Amino acid sequence: xxxxxxxxxxxxxxxxxxxxxxxxxxxxxxxxxxxxxxxxxxxxxxxxxxxxxxxxxxxxxxxxxxxxxxxxxxxxxxxxxxxxxxxxxxxxxxxxxxxxxxxxxxxxxxxxxxxxxxxxxxxxxxxxxxxxxxxxxxxxxxxxxxxxxxxxxxxxxxxxxxxxxxxxxxxxxxxxxxxxxxxxxxxxxxxxxxxxxxxxxxxxxxxxxxxxxxxxxxxxxxxxxxxxxxxxxxxxxxxxxxxxxxxxxxxxxxxxxxxxxxxxxxxxxxxxxxxxxxxxxxxxxxxxxxxxxxxxxxxxxxxxxxxxxxxxxxxxxxxxxxxxxxxxxxxxxxxxxxxxxxxxxxxxxxxxxxxxxxxxxxxxxxxxxxxxxxxxxxxxxxxxxxxxxxxxxxxxxxxxxxxxxxxxxxxxxxxxxxxxxxxxxxxxxxxxxxxxxxxxxxxxxxxxxxxxxxxxxxxxxxxxxxxxxxxxxxxxxxxxxxxxxxxxxxxxxxxxxxxxxxxxxxxxxxxxxxxxxxxxxxxxxxxxxxxxxxxxxxxxxxxxxxxxx
Numbered sequence: 001x002x003x004x005x006x007x008x009x010x011x012x013x014x015x016x017x018x019x020x021x022x023x024x025x026x027x028x029x030x031x032x033x034x035x036x037x038x039x040x041x042x043x044x045x046x047x048x049x050x051x052x053x054x055x056x057x058x059x060x061x062x063x064x065x066x067x068x069x070x071x072x073x074x075x076x077x078x079x080x081x082x083x084x085x086x087x088x089x090x091x092x093x094x095x096x097x098x099x100x101x102x103x104x105x106x107x108x109x110x111x112x113x114x115x116x117x118x119x120x121x122x123x124x125x126x127x128x129x130x131x132x133x134x135x136x137x138x139x140x141x142x143x144x145x146x147x148x149x150x151x152x153x154x155x156x157x158x159x160x161x162x163x164x165x166x167x168x169x170x171x172x173x174x175x176x177x178x179x180x181x182x183x184x185x186x187x188x189x190x191x192x193x194x195x196x197x198x199x200x201x202x203x204x205x206x207x208x209x210x211x212x213x214x215x216x217x218x219x220x221x222x223x224x225x226x227x228x229x230x231x232x233x234x235x236x237x238x239x240x241x242x243x244x245x246x247x248x249x250x251x252x253x254x255x256x257x258x259x260x261x262x263x264x265x266x267x268x269x270x271x272x273x274x275x276x277x278x279x280x281x282x283x284x285x286x287x288x289x290x291x292x293x294x295x296x297x298x299x300x301x302x303x304x305x306x307x308x309x310x311x312x313x314x315x316x317x318x319x320x321x322x323x324x325x326x327x328x329x330x331x332x333x334x335x336x337x338x339x340x341x342x343x344x345x346x347x348x349x350x351x352x353x354x355x356x357x358x359x360x361x362x363x364x365x366x367x368x369x370x371x372x373x374x375x376x377x378x379x380x381x382x383x384x385x386x387x388x389x390x391x392x393x394x395x396x397x398x399x400x401x402x403x404x405x406x407x408x409x410x411x412x413x414x415x416x417x418x419x420x421x422x423x424x425x426x427x428x429x430x431x432x433x434x435x436x437x438x439x440x441x442x443x444x445x446x447x448x449x450x451x452x453x454x455x456x457x458x459x460x461x462x463x464x465x466x467x468x469x470x471x472x473x474x475x476x477x478x479x480x481x482x483x484x485x486x487x488x489x490x491x492x493x494x495x496x497x498x499x500x501x502x503x504x505x506x507x508x509x510x511x512x513x514x515x516x517x518x519x520x521x522x523x524x525x526x527x528x529x530x531x532x533x534x535x536x537x538x539x540x541x542x543x544x545x546x547x548x549x
Contacts, residue, residue, distance in 0.1 A: 183238035303333035355412035398540035440527035
């Protein structure tokens with residue numbers, strides 16, 4: 001655009017914003033474009049009009065006034081060439097907002113950065129307040145929290161890891177036996193008794209040494225992780241040993257059963273699909289040929305990647321590698337990355353210590369003072385109403401700290417600790433969690449927020465129960481064992497056995513049944529809001545009940 005001026009007789013100059021002069025286009029070129037459906041020819045200076053229509057407006061009559069012809073021509077030109085107007089044009093289209101459920105936008109990493117910025121603000125303001133009140137940036141010395149039992153913890157944890165290695169010689173003994181000690185007879189019972197004794201001993205160990213709560217939390221969680229790893233290694237190899245025996249016995253097929261092989265369920269198949277596959281195999285039992293049975297058994301003894309076959313995996317190096325891999329389900333072979341990315345490993349290690357520092361700040365500054373104050377107030381209450389008010393106030397003050405604690409625990413375990421061990425072992429499958437924050441019920445949450453544990457329970461509890469129990473009973477057994485594990489963790493941390501965690505875990509089943517009724521099912525936003533409310537309130541309420549009651 002250009003500014004032109006008009007001089008009046010009184011000497012005043014009027015500046016007017018006018019469009020720049022545009023060179024007149026060749027009428028033959030415009031006519032050629034109109035034949036392709038993009039533009040109708042119109043001679044602006046000669047007042048010519050072909051009278052053709054774009055198909056989207058009513059044609060004007062030939063005797064229409066020049067103003068109507070100009071408007072019609074302008075519409076066709078704008079639609080065809082989208083010329084820039086004198087004033088900037090805003091382009092509008094049918095689009096959704098980023099938070100709309102119908103939007104394809106999935107990148108919200110900025111909120112992840114905002115989360116860390118918010119935590120940094122919390123830490124800085126806390127330190128400034130402590131410097132003002134006490135002269136020190138922190139009310140406690142976090143270094144003492146982690147170093148007071150450091151050598152006892154390291155030696156005890158190392159001994160606990162080494163004690164799991166007894167599973168390897170035990171399995172070799174079960175495999176070599178042809179009598180009552182083989183896995184299918186007394187071997188499974190012997191391994192189970194060893195695991196029960198192992199668990200009782202190492203759960204009791206921190207109580208004998210009177211460790212701090214930080215050491216108690218780490219040791220208890222690592223105890224349960226090693227228990228699940230040991231169980232998966234022993235029972236999967238036990239299954240393979242019986243499969244190998246059956247394959248060898250088929251060299252003389254007249255003396256053994258030729259029923260179809262029962263394959264171990266894959267980690268990708270849902271619980272319902274396992275049941276349908278088992279029903280389908282039952283119908284095809286009689287159709288299995290001896291050659292097909294041999295092939296099925298041989299495939300069962302071979303790793304999914306095809307590089308390792310049982311019993312080639314029964315080595316000390318294979319067991320050490322499995323202990324270090326971030327998985328709870330044993331396989332003969334895992335997919336690997338080409339090399340260790342040292343920068344990524346260093347980042348995750350630093351993030352682990354950073355999260356532990358933030359967890360300590362949150363607990364020491366925002367959780368323990370509330371619990372100590374509430375405990376002293378509860379000693380002076382004289383009625384049930386006063387007791388309830390103090391408890392409700394404590395829960396309300398713990399809502400935000402426990403929400404932060406829950407998110408930090410999730411990040412430090414599933415993103416950084418497991419990610420660091422995956423980098424060390426070149427473990428390629430790093431799908432440790434899914435989008436659990438979009439969960440609409442507790443069953444969906446249990447599947448997506450802790451995928452390694454979900455795979456373990458689906459493989460070694462639910463699938464092991466299905467041949468003997470119905471689907472509802474197998475699900476109930478799975479939740480029962482999970483509830484016992486949660487109660488064990490809370491009991492070891494608080495040194496109290498109250499059953500609150502057990503009841504909270506088992507109450508998820510009727511809640512899920514309610515959420516899947518026709519009145520509630522399908523309302524994703526409502527169910528997700530209910531999930532988050534129950535999660536935040538439930539965590540703070542569990543802590544208040546275990547500590548104060």
